[in-house]
Amino acid sequence: MAAVQASSSSSSSSSSSFCYGWKYDVFLSFRGTDTRYGFTGNLYKALEAKGIHTFIDDEELQSGDEITPSLMKAIQDSRIAIVVLSKNYASSSFCLDELSTILDCVKGNGRLVLPVFFDVDPSHVRHHQSGTYGEALAKHEKRFKDNMQRLQNWKMALKQVANLSGFHFKQHGNEYEHEFIEKIIGLISNKIDRTPLHVGDRLIGLESRVLQVNSLLELESVEGVQMVGIWGVGGIGKSTLARAVYNSIADQFEGICFLENVRENSSKYGLVHLQETLLYEIVGVKKDTKLGSVNKGISIIKHRLCRKKVLLILDDVDKDTQLQAIAEKPDWFGFGSRVIITTRDKHLLASHGVERTYEMNGLNEKEALKLLSWKAFRNNKVNPIYEDVLRRLVLYTSGLPLALELIGSNLFGKSVEEWESALEQYKRIPHSDIQKILQVSFDALQEDEQKVFLDIACFFKRYELGNVEDILHAHHGRCIKYHIGVLVAKCLIKIDWDRWQKKHVTLHDLIEDMGKEIVRQESPENPGLRSRLWLTEDMIQVFKENKGTDKIQILILRSYTKIKDWDGMVFRKMENLKTLIIEDFVGVPEHLPNSLRVLEWKRYPSSLLPFGSHPEKLTILKLHNYCSTSFGLLKMEKFMNMRVLEFDHSGYITQIPNLSGVPNLEELSFKRCENLIKLDESVGFLDKLRILNVEGCSKLRYFPPLKLTSLETLNLVDCHSLEKFPEILGKMEKITVLHLVGTLIIELPYSIQNLTMLKELVTEEYRIFQLLPSNKIRAMFPSLEVLWIFPKDESQHGHISFDECFPTLLTSLSNSRLRVLHLPENGLTFVPACITEFHSLRELCLDSCEYLVEIRWIPPNLELLDAAGCESLKYLDLTTASVSPCLLKRILLESCRDLEEIRGISPTIQVLIATDCTSLSDSCRSMLLNQELHEQVGNMLLSFPWSSGIPVWFEHCSTQHSLSFWFRGMFPAISTCLVNTPEHFELRSIRPELNINGKTVNGWLDPELNISGKTVNGWLGFDRKNFIGRLDAKADHIVIFDIKQIKFEDNVDEQVLLENEWNHAEFSFNKYHSAKSKHLATQTGLHVFKQESSSTEDIRFTNPCEIERNDDGDERDSNSTESHQCGVPPISKEYEHRG
Secondary structure, three states: OOHHHHHHHHHHHHHHHHHHHEEEEEEEEOOOOOOOOOOHHHHHHHHHOOOOEEEEEHOOOOOOOOOHHHHHHHOOOEEEEEEEEOOOHHHHHHHHHHHHHHHHHHHHHHEEEEEEEOOHHHHHHOOOHHHHHHHHHHHHHOOOOOOOHHHHHHHHHHHHHHOOOOOOEEOOOOOHHHHHHHHHHHHHHHHOOOOOOOOOOOOOOHHHHHHHHHHHHHOOOOOOOOEEEOOOOOOOOOOHHHHHHHHHHHOOEEEEEEOOHHHHHHHOOOOOHHHHHHHHHHHOOOOOOOOOOOOHHHHHHHHHOOOOOEEEEEEEEOOOOHHHHOOOOOHHOOOOOOOEEEEEEEHHHHHHHEEEEEOOOOOOHHHHHHHHHHHOOOOEEEEEEEEHHHHHHHHHHOOOOHHHHHHHOOOOOOHHHHHHHHHHHHHHOOHHHHHHHHHHHHHHOHHHHHHHHHHHHOOOOOOEEEHHHHHHHHHHHHHHHHHHHHHOOOOOOEEEEEEOEEEEEEOHHHHHHHHHHHHHHHOOHHHHHOOOEOOOOHHHHHHHOOOOOOOOOOOOOOOOOOOOOOOOOOOHHHOOOOOOEEEEEOOOOOOEOOOOOOEEEEEEEEEEOOOOOOOOOEEEEEEOOOOOOHHHHHHHOOOOOOOEEEEEOOOOEEOOOOOOOOOOOOOOEOOOOOOOEOOOOHHHOOOOOOEOOOOOOOOOOOOOOHHHHOEEEEOOOOOOOOOOOEEEEEOOOOOOEEOOOOOOOOOHHHHHHOOOOOEEEEEOOOOHHHHOOOHHHHHHHHOEEEEOOOOOOOOOOOHHHHHHHHHHHHHOOOOOOOOOOEOOOOOOOEEOOOHHHOOOOOOOEEOOOOOOOOEEEOOOOOOOOOOOOOOOEEEEEEEOOOOOOOOOEEEOOOOOOOOOOOEEEOOOOOOOOHHOOOOOOOOHHHOOOOOOHHHHOOEEEEEEEEEOOOOOOOEEEEEOOEEEEEEEEOOOOOOEEEOOOHOOOOOOOEEEEEEEEEEEEEOOOOOOOEEOOOEOOOOOEEEEEEEOOOEOOOOEEEEEEEEOOHHHHHHOOOOOOOOOOEEEEEEEEEEEEOOOOOOOOOEEEEEEEOOOOHHHHEOOOOOOOEEOOOOOOOOOOOOOOOOOOOOOOOOOOOOOOOO
């Protein structure tokens, strides 16, 4: 709780910088013995006389409270810091620590630090090698020789402050002190007189985002001009963030201008008006001055601002012409200037050359709950009866602040029943204000782009991208990829990867609702007059009452719906229907429109497709679970536009007819047609065919010869009756994937060599390779990269025959391009030495090879070795791979119960799973737990049997499920450990979680893992190849995670680290999908690795923000010597009084 309170306190003080709620205008830092009763005293008096509220320590702090959180808070609550750098300033470690804090808390948050060089040479401060500053630092080096990190911080702070623009006063110069003070007062007055922009009263989730944008701005750099773009969907909070950033950094610039509503104002008043506003705000050009033209305005802007350090924010930009008129190039502005652009269009930023961008995402669940609760209840105390509907509303809004505020305000004072009713209403008809804001992005699209968006919003959310492109290509032509790219750039849709590396189309729930509402408004009362139908109740109305019209273009009925007495002629009126997708629908149509491009009908109940005439536009025909043997339609005429034909799971089909009437066919699939016996000869001559899939056609006996020059994938898996591989008639240079598992094929024809570009071969009969000349194999498969060989029948082919075949196979493929070799459940007893010649091999899988006894040879560039379930395996020797630089990252050995020794572990290892390897020798276990090994590796996961508790080098131990610590600066390199003891045993999966400042950190263990050329987004656990985010916990096992580096760019949706403050980290081991308590009762441990880039002063195991009281009633830091744990040294207390 203390950590949460401290965080809240820090947050409030930090957030004050962008809502202008500072307690002090100025914080004075000075060396008391030098200037307290002279210059600093006079400056303080003059500031207060001008009404500038100034902090000076002897006025505001009680005696004995010098370096405490009270002083820290005073610094945080100050808008501007003035540092009086006098001759003896650097001799005080107190002053130097204070300076470091100022630069972290004030300058680090974008506020103004003003150095005053009082009778000292700025170069002495900057280089601290001569003068009083050089002398002072030399003394500190002797005094703090055991704490060089602190000394380096001081030197860096002095250099930073000396590089800032400030004032230089010479006591024996030609200027009076009171005149010098008036200059400072003038500058300060000008800064604090600027009117702040209104941000709001509940700044939930804003602070971290402001810090991240400020980081992109590189405010500490005075060279050049930086342009930063903030992009995201409407209502996400881009303008609010821009105003907050403006408020937090405006004091650092000579001129400032926030041009709001650029899109709307340029449309209403023109670009010249925006140019006039800019010049008035920054250089004071009179408002009634007329520029006359955009070109004249450009010339004046460039002339008047090219030497001025300005902050310019262009809010809600939607056209490149707006940027060209106001801020076309960085050199229009003086060095140190910053330009911030907010937009809904990511592409606009790219086309303007803006490389630094920040994507504005929605609030996370915790933030969204807090905002919604505040708006709905005016506090954060929620009656438990509202909790469920609150969470569902948060899910509905997907963290969109605009929606949360509008809905929360609308439901203020309402009952739970009214909340439930409102939520259902919002799902059907969006809130009008939300709709208005979001529809701006839609209105800005071209007509074709609008159509594509409405198609996706109404029907294709979470669809695989390839399927969406196929369907919409049939509608809108070959520009579909471009249109989808535009929608992504304008934040209307997203393309996400799933764990199987497939792309899917997604979009914000409210964006989806916005699109559906646009279609609903086409005819609010009569769904038959809308262009798209997706709601079951609307289709029931249309079908039963025969209210279809030529307005309907897409109709998709997904759920099983029994519509009795519907009119079979309902489709006759839908003369412009392009896509009809129906699943499990009861009834037979009497007419289908010729306008159809896409027809998908699962369990189609008839042998006829009743088109009025020839459907020449039909492009995709998918009749899965087809209930007939007839192909009458396909025999009639040519289908010149047909590209996709699928009759999967159609048990009545026995043969494929002549398909020569479908010459442009690209995809043909009869997957799991269990009664299919033969394919027509015409199938082998479809020269546009890319994919041919007959997987699971268990009775298929005959496959015609193939001359498919465009074929890329041929799938014959589980064709149990197929004895002969088809003859290849000529070169087929595009085929890359061939799957042969589950057939009776025992030999390949010589014509197989025509498959010259084959990259992936999956088979189960190794004797195929025995029947080919060994010197021909590599020549026949020159491009082969992936090879899977499954066992066929162990009763016929024992382990001896495979041992005889395997070396021959390897020899014939050595020095090939092979990257992946899978030999699961084969009769292998050893891995021959010739495998070391496979320099391209990255993945070797030998799982469940029950006769395999030893592995002493592996390829030099191997990354994954999977020998899980090899129950006879005794020795794994990797020393041969260690002769040259080893790339081995993952070793999977679970359930190798006879395994005794593992030798030659490389520092590149990331995952070593040896669960249930119960025969491991004591020396092997000691090697795996050797601290030196864990010092050498990077991020690593290790698991194996162990029953002797937490290893001794883990200094911090607990019987709780989690371990907490605080750190500042870089995330420390740590090792965490879990031991599951018998008394707590329960077979379960665990999911380790790392939380920093209450936010879950993703991708902390090898976030960019690459396997077989594909990036794996998961971070822990495994299912042979891919990480899945959990690991089985077993009794008497140890699990260790070495975490050396976290790539925080994988958490771009929200700022995780507080750059200049203490961060709270919690590492926990939680049950995965547990119905009961999610935590594990077991032993945990944590070790901190020593690193050059971090100091032991920067990590704590008690809250450094807390102040505890000792027995005498005096306050002391919770990290004093008495309170630190396990040998981690406390923060140094060698502070002095200011003097």
